[in-house]
Amino acid sequence: MDFSELKSVCGGCTIRELCLPAGLSDEEVLLLDQHMAHRQVVKKGESLYRTGDAFRSLFAVSTGFFKTSILHEDGRAQVTGFQMAGEILGLDAISTDQHICDAVALEDSAVCEITFDRFEELGQLMSNLQHRFNKTLSREIVRDQGVMLLLGSMRSEERLAAFLVNLAKRFAARKQSGSELVLRMTREDIGSYLGLKLETVSRILSRFHDQHLLEVKGRNVRILDQQGLNKLIEGS
Amino acid sequence: MDFSELKSVCGGCTIRELCLPAGLSDEEVLLLDQHMAHRQVVKKGESLYRTGDAFRSLFAVSTGFFKTSILHEDGRAQVTGFQMAGEILGLDAISTDQHICDAVALEDSAVCEITFDRFEELGQLMSNLQHRFNKTLSREIVRDQGVMLLLGSMRSEERLAAFLVNLAKRFAARKQSGSELVLRMTREDIGSYLGLKLETVSRILSRFHDQHLLEVKGRNVRILDQQGLNKLIEGS
DNA sequence: CTGTTTTTTTGATCTATATCAAAATATAGA
DNA sequence: TCTATATTTTGATATAGATCAAAAAAACAG
Structure with a gap:
């Protein structure tokens, strides 16, 4: 994985409205951007994180395509989702401070890393951001329930x-x-x-x-x- | 549905540590309790909310047992979960401000209603509460992914x-x-x-x-x- | 570019679970 | 309590999708 940091660019990002900054003012985006978003590259086939890794950050997909999968004891794996630009990886890890799935790039990709501690602090300063983030988490729940419907019936x-x-x-x-x-x-x-x-x-x-x-x-x-x-x- | 309000009781609630007040100080619980928790009864077979209802509040199950289900256009229904004391109903509705499933009591039950607007305000005042709530949402995501694993493999x-x-x-x-x-x-x-x-x-x-x-x-x-x-x- | 590995397609067959049906229980209403 | 209704059990049979197998196509490494 190439951890070289590129300059942060939320402000000028074309998918800004599909990502965490959605609905924030320019000043707010700047704060979010400068305080937390480190850009990093993940090559095709590489893992962004693996099951059991300590949880430090969320990742917003900037470009590229990922899959997440849970592995069962006996080798069976279940793909739990495919993520593209603007979608957030790592939401499931908030609950236990450990990643519970693997996230693998399916093509050369870039992500913005968002340190979760600092993100929570910023959420305390910007109710707007916190409100949007609650919706982001809830949206993931809705998505998962859609998959349950699909698999179940x-x-x-x-x-x-x-x-x-x-x-x-x-x-x-x-x-x-x-x-x-x-x-x-x-x-x-x-x-x-x-x-x-x-x-x-x-x-x-x-x-x-x-x-x-x-x-x-x-x-x-x-x-x-x-x-x-x-x-x-x-x-x- | 019986909307008679009983007195709020988070402070003395036996399942407090399994519910939203988990990890809060006595003062914090008091604030949460007094500002938001209205208790209400739902009889067996009755709905707490239905698909399409406007989202105002989350509900913490106090006593009893619920099921949530999504209904597909063509009548097919998918049960998405069963909730018991301490578990939170309505998390999926945050994303769209509308309930996307039905919640039905499977036995005579009681819930604590938590006005979500006021809850978000309180989250801004108590970072502790907000942090716990982020974990609650994330835990629901983990649970749903567990069901995906179950259904998928x-x-x-x-x-x-x-x-x-x-x-x-x-x-x-x-x-x-x-x-x-x-x-x-x-x-x-x-x-x-x-x-x-x-x-x-x-x-x-x-x-x-x-x-x-x-x-x-x-x-x-x-x-x-x-x-x-x-x-x-x-x-x- | 060439040989090797991985992925995809298609066919033949099998099996876990669905479907259809009917009797046996349990639950709820009068 | 008795009666009607809903739920559960069990059996016989059907079928969607799995499994096994092998060729075709694509992706990759040297």
């Missing part, structure tokens, strides 16, 4: 459709194409996240391709029929 | 074993028996939570009974072999 096709539509939405919110997706993760990662085997993921992608819902070429996926996918999710 | 027997062991632990932490469980929810509720059908839940309970892991008599379950259940969870 949707069939495999519905799960994959929901996954793709969700990814597309998040890319679109970042001014990237909402229909041309480049999947940074393997079929196995997707399967783990969705509670399916990689073969099942592959088969369903092929089926969606045959049904003209998608155009699938390896990890390049183009959504051809957003409507059709949405209908699938609702369990038509 | 465990088999039906492992899920049910994990569910029972978790319930037993939480009862034990509340000075109730950790082996004599009274299940307040139906087999269908358990199944929904675990991503299984009620028949499967029933069959596995019967199987555990036959294997002398449990003694099952309707909703009364006695854990006979905690070790055995733990071994199952680890995927022996």
Whole structure:
């Protein structure tokens, strides 16, 4: 991991409104920025943190793409999420002061490190920041419950459709194409996240391709029929 | 729902250390108590709140037992959790200012209502309280990710074993028996939570009974072999 | 660029859990 | 208490998705 510090740049960051500074005034952003955000690079395949590491900081994804996964005693792993620009890594570690999952970069990435102690101090000074952060934590709870719904009561096709539509939405919110997706993760990662085997993921992608819902070429996926996918999710 | 206000009692509450006041000084508890905690009763089968309701308050379960569930468009429902004394209801609503699930009492219960605006103000005054609350939110994220692990990579027997062991632990932490469980929810509720059908839940309970892991008599379950259940969870 | 490793696709088969059905219990209301 | 309703159990059968296997394609290292 390359810990070389680049200059802090919240103020000029293009994804500022998707990240922790959302809704803060310029002065407030400056404070947040100068006091806490250290930028660092994580190369593809490297871990930002691992299960058991002491918790010091949250990390905001600046550029790139991560996955988080929990490992079960017996080797089984469960991917718990994929994070892209503006999303916060490490929220789960606040509860025990230890990281409870691994965070691995799926492409060359950069993150902004936010020392949590100092962040909490700043939260005491800026009620605005604290209020937003409460919402950030709550939003993660909502996201997780969405995954519970997906794993607990949707069939495999519905799960994959929901996954793709969700990814597309998040890319679109970042001014990237909402229909041309480049999947940074393997079929196995997707399967783990969705509670399916990689073969099942592959088969369903092929089926969606045959049904003209998608155009699938390896990890390049183009959504051809957003409507059709949405209908699938609702369990038509 | 009976909105009659009883006197606030955080200070003398037996589960204080399992609830929001955990770790606060007596003076701090008094402040929390007097400024925000309204006690109210929810009868068995009644809703504390429903999906779409405006978010005003968090609720700490004082006595009783709740379930929360999300409803999917097409009628499918997913139980997202069961809450007992000391646990907080409504954390998911902070993100959107609307409740995104239903909370239903599974037995006659009482809750302490905590106006969230005032709670946030108090968090600004008491960094201690705010710090604890950050941990509370993070703990909910950890819990949800545990459910994701369960739904995504465990088999039906492992899920049910994990569910029972978790319930037993939480009862034990509340000075109730950790082996004599009274299940307040139906087999269908358990199944929904675990991503299984009620028949499967029933069959596995019967199987555990036959294997002398449990003694099952309707909703009364006695854990006979905690070790055995733990071994199952680890995927022996 | 070339050989090696990893990932993906597709087919054949198996199995854990769902579904359908009906009897047995338990719970709640009059 | 008795009656109606809801829940639970158990059996027979079906099926979605897993597993095993092998070829094809892509990614990577030297």
